[in-house]
Amino acid sequence: DAGVIQSPRHEVTEMGQEVTLRCKPISGHDYLFWYRQTMMRGLELLIYFNNNVPIDDSGMPEDRFSAKMPNASFSTLKIQPSEPRDSAVYFCASSRGLHNEQFFGPGTRLTVL
Amino acid sequence: EDQVTQSPEALRLQEGESSSLNCSYTVSGLRGLFWYRQDPGKGPEFLFTLYSAGEEKEKERLKATLTKKESFLHITAPKPEDSATYLCAVGMRFGAGTRLTVKP
Numbered sequence: 001d002a003g004v005i006q007s008p009r010h011e012v013t014e015m016g017q018e019v020t021l022r023c024k025p026i027s028g029h030d031y032l033f034w035y036r037q038t039m040m041r042g043l044e045l046l047i048y049f050n051n052n053v054p055i056d057d058s059g060m061p062e063d064r065f066s067a068k069m070p071n072a073s074f075s076t077l078k079i080q081p082s083e084p085r086d087s088a089v090y091f092c093a094s095s096r097g098l099h100n101e102q103f104f105g106p107g108t109r110l111t112v113l
Numbered sequence: 114e115d116q117v118t119q120s121p122e123a124l125r126l127q128e129g130e131s132s133s134l135n136c137s138y139t140v141s142g143l144r145g146l147f148w149y150r151q152d153p154g155k156g157p158e159f160l161f162t163l164y165s166a167g168e169e170k171e172k173e174r175l176k177a178t179l180t181k182k183e184s185f186l187h188i189t190a191p192k193p194e195d196s197a198t199y200l201c202a203v204g205m206r207f208g209a210g211t212r213l214t215v216k217p
Contacts, residue, residue: 004156033205043157043200043207091156099144099204104156 004105006092012111018080021108023092024073033093033102034067034077043091049075050098082112115140119201119208126215129190134211136201137183146184147202148177151210157200160186191215 005024013019025032034046047057052069060067064083069075079086089109093102116139126132138146145164149157161170163179170177174195176187186199196215201208 042209045205048205093156101147101159101162102157103159104149106154107156 004092004094004103006090006105006108008108009106010109010111012113013082014113015083016081017112018078019082019086019110019112021077021090021092021110023075023077023105025075025092025094026103027073029094029096029103031095031098031102032069032075033095034075035091035093035104036088037091037107038088046077079110082110084112086110087112115203115206117201117203117206117208119199119211121211122209123212124214126188126191126213128192128215128217131187131189131191133188134186134199134213135183136186136208138201138203139182140203140206144204146179148184148186149200149202151198151200160199188213193217 004026007022011019030051033048035043036046037043044059046059047067048055049069052072065079067077087110089107091104091107093104095102118137120135145162147162148160150160151157161177163177166179166181168179174189178185193215196213198210198212200210
């Protein structure tokens with residue numbers, strides 16, 4: 001298995017632009033998670049899905065952030081409009097079951113100028 | 114609210130110098146405590162899951178233990194390749210991590 005796939009690996013954009021991050025989970029996993037990692041706040045859960053349905057989005061910082069999972073093989077995290085404080089590494093992870101180990105992708109390093 | 118606290122923030126060891134990393138937690142109903150390793154520029158990589166007090170898991174030079182309030186990651190005779198950040202998680206809440214450096 002190729003593991004969790006994320007794209008792009010790096011994204012540099014200007015304030016106000018729309019940013020879309022993409023994730024392909026491991027086949028057969030029924031949970032998908034989006035995290036954000038910064039030096040100041042560590043690794044924080046943004047949202048997670050079960051069988052493509054959003055379950056808890058309480059970690060999404062504000063309405064500028066949205067996430068979708070149109071099918072079991074694909075999810076997106078969108079930021080519109082982006083701001084410099086959104087600069088971070090965004091990770092996607094998937095698991096088989098909610099209380100089992102998560103498998104993380106390589107992350108997308110986002111820089112908003 | 115669930116809390117996960119790791120200590121120390123950073124640890125520098127000489128090769129072969131054994132030590133332990135701590136993860137203390139407060140949670141209503143533990144459904145698994147997880148240890149991950151994260152190398153620079155990569156995503157966290159799963160190491161262990163512990164579910165009940167008294168449980169222990171081992172992998173090469175690493176051993177994880179669990180009590181009702183904390184977990185320890187023991188590193189025996191570490192090597193430079195063990196240098197990484199070690200993250201502890203309860204559910205989807207992660208600690209800040211311990212950055213381990215092992216000098217040859």
